[in-house]
Amino acid sequence: MRASRTSSKATAALLAVVAFACSEQQPSLKLGLGEPQVPVPVEAAKPPNILLVSLDTLRADRLGCYGYDRDTSPLLDRLAGEGTLFLDLSAPSSKTAPSHMTMLSGMHPGVHGVRNCYTVESQAASADLPLLPELLAEVGYRTAAFTGGGMLSGELGFERGFEVYDEAGGGAERVLPKAGAWLRDYAATEGAKDDPAPFFLFVHTYEIHDPYTPPKEWQQRFAAGYQGGIDSTRIEYPLDAAEAWKTDPGFYDAIQARFWGGMRPTPEDVQHLSNLYDAGIGYTDSVLAELWRTVEELDLDEELLLVVTSDHGEEFNEHGKLTHKTIYQPVLHVPLIVRWPGRVEAGAGVAAPVQGADLAPSLLELAGLTPEPVMQGRSWVPKLRSGDGAPVPVDLVWSELGTPDNEEAALRWGRYKLIGHRAAKTLAVYDLEVDPGEKVDAAGMLTEVTGVLTERLMEQETANGTLAPGFRTQPVTLGGAAQGMIDALGYTGD
Numbered sequence: 001m002r003a004s005r006t007s008s009k010a011t012a013a014l015l016a017v018v019a020f021a022c023s024e025q026q027p028s029l030k031l032g033l034g035e036p037q038v039p040v041p042v043e044a045a046k047p048p049n050i051l052l053v054s055l056d057t058l059r060a061d062r063l064g065c066y067g068y069d070r071d072t073s074p075l076l077d078r079l080a081g082e083g084t085l086f087l088d089l090s091a092p093s094s095k096t097a098p099s100h101m102t103m104l105s106g107m108h109p110g111v112h113g114v115r116n117c118y119t120v121e122s123q124a125a126s127a128d129l130p131l132l133p134e135l136l137a138e139v140g141y142r143t144a145a146f147t148g149g150g151m152l153s154g155e156l157g158f159e160r161g162f163e164v165y166d167e168a169g170g171g172a173e174r175v176l177p178k179a180g181a182w183l184r185d186y187a188a189t190e191g192a193k194d195d196p197a198p199f200f201l202f203v204h205t206y207e208i209h210d211p212y213t214p215p216k217e218w219q220q221r222f223a224a225g226y227q228g229g230i231d232s233t234r235i236e237y238p239l240d241a242a243e244a245w246k247t248d249p250g251f252y253d254a255i256q257a258r259f260w261g262g263m264r265p266t267p268e269d270v271q272h273l274s275n276l277y278d279a280g281i282g283y284t285d286s287v288l289a290e291l292w293r294t295v296e297e298l299d300l301d302e303e304l305l306l307v308v309t310s311d312h313g314e315e316f317n318e319h320g321k322l323t324h325k326t327i328y329q330p331v332l333h334v335p336l337i338v339r340w341p342g343r344v345e346a347g348a349g350v351a352a353p354v355q356g357a358d359l360a361p362s363l364l365e366l367a368g369l370t371p372e373p374v375m376q377g378r379s380w381v382p383k384l385r386s387g388d389g390a391p392v393p394v395d396l397v398w399s400e401l402g403t404p405d406n407e408e409a410a411l412r413w414g415r416y417k418l419i420g421h422r423a424a425k426t427l428a429v430y431d432l433e434v435d436p437g438e439k440v441d442a443a444g445m446l447t448e449v450t451g452v453l454t455e456r457l458m459e460q461e462t463a464n465g466t467l468a469p470g471f472r473t474q475p476v477t478l479g480g481a482a483q484g485m486i487d488a489l490g491y492t493g494d
Contacts, residue, residue: 059313083339092356093402099311106360106375110464123473125157133161170241172207211259212276223275229262
């Protein structure tokens with residue numbers, strides 16, 4: 001039997017967290033419930049194969065299935081039509097490492113403590129933190145991951161539970177084909193057995209992340225005609241992109257400097273960045289389509305539980321900043337596509353808000369397992385099944401900025417969102433139904449809402465602070481490979 005990963009202190013604190021997160025008490029105000037949803041048919045007779053795809057930096061509203069009018073995502077749109085589309089998923093953080101650790105653990109960033117790396121001295125996840133791949137491996141799953149590395153460095157704890165953890169990085173054309181090769185090997189070996197073990201395959205790419213340098217043909221398709229100073233020339237990554245800096249220390253710094261050095265804060269340059277971003281999505285979708293063809297060729301698609309999501313989105317001056325430095329909706333609203341033929345309704349949509357921390361408990365439940373009691377996330381499987389007309393519960397949705405100071409947090413409850421700045425002790429409240437662009441702070445007008453959300457924010461902060469001592473991070477000095485990929489993403493510079 002597996003030993004408990006939670007300390008006695010953390011376990012005792014769990015009671016307070018559960019009481020908070022599962023409370024049915026609601027304020028005397030209308031909080032925009034989601035529409036009744038479609039049911040999930042019969043449960044699977046055996047644990048499903050699971051493919052989890054994280055497309056780093058992908059905001060939901062740049063996909064056709066979320067209403068975008070540019071043809072950036074033909075494959076993802078098709079997969080959404082063959083599965084269920086979650087319309088309102090909030091990322092756990094605006095940063096890669098804390099978001100992914102939350103998705104894989106079901107614990108909020110303020111609890112697991114893993115942050116983006118800005119120096120080689122960093123913090124790795126606690127050995128007591130329950131992780132999805134470990135839990136699946138313990139019941140017989142074959143596990144493999146092919147990632148962009150960097151902020152998903154195995155040294156931070158991301159490799160735990162995986163038989164294979166490849167973090168060599170590079171563009172999508174480097175990472176995704178390796179996942180396809182692993183699937184072919186699985187089909188030729190495990191798939192030939194009478195009773196094959198199921199697999200959990202995790203695929204992640206930074207292709208959409210800045211600097212936005214997709215292949216030339218994709219830039220011509222989405223970003224032609226630009227005459228400014230941004231140099232978006234694509235440099236081919238070496239086979240082991242994480243090691244490139246060792247032979248050429250300036251390799252990645254030069255890419256960052258060339259791309260951003262010619263940037264000017266003009267509407268034309270910002271629009272060009274946005275167009276390049278769309279080109280990167282289109283290119284990534286096309287490479288993912290090649291991996292999906294492998295899935296179909298191996299006859300794995302009909303029994304496969306596919307989940308496509310992202311760790312955070314991107315901004316293009318909607319709130320005066322570029323990339324992902326805030327926790328406004330362009331950064332937090334990310335896609336979630338769940339496809340599982342015969343068990344998850346095709347062409348359906350879930351309107352109820354969900355959060356990144358819900359991913360691990362949801363996949364555990366769909367795999368026929370009981371989520372770890374300490375997990376703060378809530379399985380969204382009941383939302384798939386609420387087709388009997390019953391109201392969808394109003395769940396709190398939690399996100400954090402996730403920089404070294406971790407100075408901001410966002411709390412959603414239905415249509416309302418509060419952003420609190422910890423250091424400055426200020427807050428803003430937005431009614432996303434009437435102000436989806438988050439332009440007007442309505443805290444002074446929505447006094448009852450503000451009071452309720454402030455109280456809930458404080459309760460969540462307290463709950464996180466109570467649980468965190470049970471999952472203390474461990475200091476770690478990142479090796480050269482991780483440092484190289486962090487440089488590539490522009491986080492450490494010299």
